[in-house]
Each structure stands twice: as C-alpha cells, then as structure tokens.
Amino acid sequence: QVHLEQSGAEVKEPGTSLKVSCKASGYTLTSYSISWVRQAPGQGLEWMGRIGAYTAITKYAQKFQDRVTMNRDASTNTAYMELRSLTSDDAAVYYCARHVSGIYFGDWFDPWGQGTLVIVSS
Amino acid sequence: QSVLTQPPSVSGAPGQRVTISCTGSSSNIGAGSDVHWYQQLPGTAPKLLLYGNNNRPSGIPDRFSGSKSGTSASLAITGLQAEDEADYYCQSYDSSLSGSMVFGGGTKLTVL
Numbered sequence: 092q093v094h095l096e097q098s099g100a101e102v103k104e105p106g107t108s109l110k111v112s113c114k115a116s117g118y119t120l121t122s123y124s125i126s127w128v129r130q131a132p133g134q135g136l137e138w139m140g141r142i143g144a145y146t147a148i149t150k151y152a153q154k155f156q157d158r159v160t161m162n163r164d165a166s167t168n169t170a171y172m173e174l175r176s177l178t179s180d181d182a183a184v185y186y187c188a189r190h191v192s193g194i195y196f197g198d199w200f201d202p203w204g205q206g207t208l209v210i211v212s213s
Numbered sequence: 214q215s216v217l218t219q220p221p222s223v224s225g226a227p228g229q230r231v232t233i234s235c236t237g238s239s240s241n242i243g244a245g246s247d248v249h250w251y252q253q254l255p256g257t258a259p260k261l262l263l264y265g266n267n268n269r270p271s272g273i274p275d276r277f278s279g280s281k282s283g284t285s286a287s288l289a290i291t292g293l294q295a296e297d298e299a300d301y302y303c304q305s306y307d308s309s310l311s312g313s314m315v316f317g318g319g320t321k322l323t324v325l
Contacts, residue, residue, distance in 0.1 A: 126314065128259075135215055136251075136259065136302055138314040152313050186258055196265025197247030197306055198314065203258040 093117040095204035113187030124190035217317035224323040235303030243284035
C-alpha cells in the first residue's frame with residue numbers, strides 16, 4: 092500500500108537550516124506531486140508548498156518563498172524539504188503528503204507521512 | 214488567521230449528529246474550488262476523510278458526509294461515536310495567494 096516515511100525528530104539552533112526527508116513506497120514518487128504541510132504546537136495546518144510530478148516544478152507558499160527548497164531523488168523515491176534561517180516560530184511538526192490532483196475534484200492530500208518534530212532552541 | 218474559517222469546537226453525545234462549517238470567500242470556495250476534509254486523531258498525522266466536497270475514500274464510513282454551497286462547506290457526522298473525537302480540518306484552493314492550498318483553523322470535536 093502507499094506509504095510515506097519521514098526522517099526523525101530534530102533539534103536545531105536559530106539561524107541554521109533544516110532538511111526533512113520523505114520516502115515513498117507503494118508507488119512511484121514522480122507520478123504524483125508531494126506537498127509539505129506544517130503544524131505548530133497546538134495550532135492548525137499550514138501549507139508550505141509542493142514539488143510537482145514528472146517535471147519536479149516547485150510552487151511555494153508566499154510566506155516561505157525566500158527560504159524553502161523542495162526537491163526529490165527519483166532513484167530512491169525520496170522527497171526533501173529544506174528550510175533555512177530557522178527561528179523559534181519554525182518549531183512545528185512537518186508533514187509530507189501525496190498531493191492528488193483530481194480532474195473533477197480539485198487537489199487533496201492522501202496519504203500523509205507520520206510527521207517530523209522540529210524543535211528550534213539555542 | 215486561517216483563510217478558511219471553522220468553529221474552534223463542537224460537541225455531541227454518542228448517536229447524535231453534528232456539523233462542522235467551513236467558511237471561505239470568493240477567491241476559494243466561492244470561486245468553485247472543491248473542499249476536502251481531514252480527521253486528525255490526537256498525536257497522529259491528518260487522514261483524508263472526504264475529497265471533492267462529498268466523496269469518501271475507501272474505508273471511511275458513510276456516517277461522514279459533506280456539502281458545499283456558495284462560499285461555505287459543511288461536514289456532517291451522524292451516529293456519533295467516541296472514536297470520532299478528533300480535530301477536523303477543511304482544505305481548498307485559493308486563487309488570490311498566487312494559487313495556494315489553504316486550510317481551515319481546525320475544529321475540535323468532543324464526544325460527550
């Protein structure tokens with residue numbers, strides 16, 4: 092079955108960078124886009140951006156445009172999200188999700204990875 | 214502030230019916246963008262509950278249903294069960310934010 096396995100929890104210092112991996116199984120990564128969503132403690136879900144299927148074209152949310160990079164390695168069926176210049180506001184659980192683009196029903200996320208907890212502290 | 218507005222909390226007794234609203238605007242739901250719903254049990258990742266306003270993925274019971282009208286959408290849960298206690302999020306597409314996916318702020322469902 093389709094499954095997304097993310098890298099483990101991380102503790103980062105302010106000003107440094109974060110890189111989270113998301114390994115897909117049960118399907119070919121390049122057949123679907125991958126979106127990244129984060130959830131700050133006790134807060135809701137926030138979409139960060141996506142890396143497209145086939146061409147790997149990226150689209151980032153305006154809020155993260157200047158400091159996020161999403162890419163993938165087709166040979167290992169793994170997607171990556173890098174976030175730079177971390178601050179305490181970036182402390183959150185980061186999720187990858189398969190981004191399904193339906194012809195009739197818009198775009199949704201299914202399934203989701205288990206999440207990667209990121210703590211930002213000096 | 215979330216682009217889509219949901220009530221922070223709703224509650225109901227076992228067996229009852231509850232609804233959760235999701236209010237958007239003319240740049241997302243009102244523009245015809247479809248609405249999708251997710252269930253997040255405590256300490257777990259979100260799970261797709263409904264896609265395309267009212268379509269259930271395999272394994273989702275028919276106690277869950279959705280609707281959309283104008284700039285709003287709703288999730289209805291009938292025959293409420295203790296295991297339904299979770300956070301629920303709506304999601305859609307917004308054309309005003311250079312084309313972004315947007316979420317509601319989430320609704321905590323408490324089963325009394």
